[in-house]
Amino acid sequence: MPVIVVANPKGGVGKSTLSSNIAGYFASRGHQVMLGDIDRQQSSRLWLALRPAELPPIQSWDISKDQLARPPKGTTHVVLDTPAGLHGKGLEAVMKLADKVLIPIQASVFDIYPAKAFVDQLLQHKRAGKTDVAVVGNRVKDHTRATEHLGQFLQTLGVPTLAMLRDTQNYAHLAAHGLSLWDVPTGRVEKDLTQWAAITAWLDA
Numbered sequence: 001m002p003v004i005v006v007a008n009p010k011g012g013v014g015k016s017t018l019s020s021n022i023a024g025y026f027a028s029r030g031h032q033v034m035l036g037d038i039d040r041q042q043s044s045r046l047w048l049a050l051r052p053a054e055l056p057p058i059q060s061w062d063i064s065k066d067q068l069a070r071p072p073k074g075t076t077h078v079v080l081d082t083p084a085g086l087h088g089k090g091l092e093a094v095m096k097l098a099d100k101v102l103i104p105i106q107a108s109v110f111d112i113y114p115a116k117a118f119v120d121q122l123l124q125h126k127r128a129g130k131t132d133v134a135v136v137g138n139r140v141k142d143h144t145r146a147t148e149h150l151g152q153f154l155q156t157l158g159v160p161t162l163a164m165l166r167d168t169q170n171y172a173h174l175a176a177h178g179l180s181l182w183d184v185p186t187g188r189v190e191k192d193l194t195q196w197a198a199i200t201a202w203l204d205a
Helices: 015-028 045-051 088-097 109-123 143-156 168-173 189-205
Strands: 002-006 033-037 075-082 100-106 132-140 161-166
Touching: 002 015, 002 088, 015 033, 015 045, 015 075, 015 100, 015 132, 015 168, 015 189, 033 045, 033 168, 075 100, 100 109, 100 143, 100 189, 109 132, 109 143, 132 189, 143 161, 161 189
Parallel strands: 002 075, 002 100, 033 075, 100 132, 132 161
Antiparallel strands: none
């Protein structure tokens, strides 16, 4: 059961957007998916509540009588949306589970430097050899100095950069209805799906 963790110590970088779309991708492929929300804001849980019943199902945690959270029976793929400030025991617990960690990074100096420290921490972790780590540039605006600087920065991290996802209202519009890129006609989001191709290939590897 692969466990995909979306993480960044900085808040507001698009972790829930990435998590919900990864879950939507796996569901569109016929997998039994659980989207687990560890973030206090519970954005992914809200997205699940908005998701139309006729779409490929995505489940949340099963809460047992002893209040332990577990993937529902039959789950084949797990996606975890993590909180800002993930560190210490919380990070250790997540790393014990993670097969892959995907880190969204925005083109801001306030995002770049915390992200570098976080990537370095993951690469030095005792499970680094067992966990694939990659980054994604998020909410990228073309032809700006900030985007150029982000691209240069990502090349220094020592992990794969899978995509530079554009700044588009498509993600906000889809999220408002509990949808992912794979739940609408391709023509509506063709450019975004093209940008996701390397991410989905990494997820499937």
